[in-house]
Amino acid sequence: MYEIIMQNLLSPVVLFFVLGLIAALFKSDLKFPTGLNEALSIFLLIAIGLKGGIELSNYTLSEVAIPVLATLLLGSILPIITLLMLKMIKLDTKNALALAATYGSVSIVTFGAAISFLDHVNLTYEGFMNAMVVLMESPAIIMSILLLKILENKNKELYPSQKVAFTSPATSLIDKEVLKETFFGKSILLLLGSLLIGLVVGERAIPVIQPLFIDLYSSILILFLLSMGLTAGQRLPEVRQHGVKLLLFGIFMPIVAGAIGVLTGHAIGLSLGGVTLMGVLAGSASYIAAPAALRTSIPEANPSIYLGLALGITFPFNLIFGIPLYYQFAQWLQIF
Structure with missing residues (x-):
């Protein structure tokens, strides 16, 4: 286990993240232009979506x-587990629901770092796991929003004297702006759109996309993680x-959710690499798609918390310790 963690710690991806972290903590004047951050984010979203779609085109629906189904179920259950854990520390409902959406959803960059880790240890995985990233993005966000609406309706029943505007049952549960932000926000749109394009064009697209979206992926990821560091x-003082x-x-x-993800991957018969990635999907937390949706769906929630x-x-925990830990969990399950 120690060797795996050290191997991950000494990878360029993690070291550049740490470099960014150090720069922020010591208040360096190192800055990334806003436009560059946006470009790097768009690149990673398209690259992962395309790769997932192309890989998915090699499989039948039955495969x-x-x-x-397991991924969608996992994305729907994790928010509930998150809420139960937050209830124990008595966090208010709005912030708890925001965290449920955040921790039930997935970090694209953590997944990308996990792929680099598996490549580093020469471990293969099912190609369709790239598509599971896209599927894991939305269920937790939708589940958290639905739970919020249900709780709001329950409060209206408990306090009927409060004047509220009349809304139909469908409107009370489904807000058009929330759905628009959830399904047509940058992250979901690019991931799902790239996935569908990759699925349609299949492997014949590889000669066109390989020079940019495959060959340069690891190098672009390093730049992005420097920015994330x-x-x-800068966010650490807010959390404290x-x-x-x-x-x-x-x-x-993430340890609890990652363990659940590993057990799920093992139960459905994934390979060691696939089980590890399922653990990463479950154990990571979204800081792109979920916050974008939460800005409109739960505006009262504090962004500095979620x-x-x-x-x-x-994110840094998963990058340094979590990925090797989920890999170790997967190895233990294979032994038993």
């Missing part, structure tokens, strides 16, 4: 049906303001 370092319990949640939750915790605590 991917069970993994797809800067952002994570909310107490030790939330800090511990940011470490404990964004600061996901980016300042859980």
Whole structure:
């Protein structure tokens, strides 16, 4: 286990993240232009989506049906587990639901780092796992929003004297702006759109996309993680303001969720690499898609909690310790 962690720590991806973290903590004047951050993010979203679609085109529906269902189920259950854990530390409902969406969803960059880790240890995985990233993005966001609407309706029943505008049952549960932000926000649109394009064109697209989206993927990921290190370092003080319990949640939750993901991957018969990636999907927290949706769906939630915790605590934990830990969990299951 120690050797795996050290191997991951000494990879260029992690070291450049640490470099960004150090730069932020020591208040260096190192900065990334806003436009460059946006470009790097778009590149990674398209690259992962295209790769997932092309790989998915090699499989029949019967081959991917069970993994797809398992991924959707995992994305729907994790928010509930998150809420139960946050209830123990008595976090208010709005912030708890925001964290449920964040921790039930997935980090694209963590997944990309996990792929680099598997490549580093020469471990293969099912190609359709790239498509599971896209499928894992939305269920937790939708589940959290539905839970919020259900709780709001319940409060209206408990306090009928409060004047509220009349809305139909469908409107009370489904907000058009929320759905628009969830399904047509940058992350979901690019991931799902790239996935569908890759699925349609298949392997004949490889000669066109390989020079940019395949050959340069690892190098672009290094640049993005340097930027993420800067952002994570800037968010750390915000997270510390909310107490030790939330800090511990940011470490404990990915371990619990990652273990559930590993068990799920093992149960549906994935390879060692696939099981590891399923653990990474479950154990990571979204700081792109979920926060974008939460801005409109739960505006009362504090971004410094759900964004600061996901980016300042859980992301570096997964990058340094989590990925090797899920890999070790997967290895233990294979032994038994």
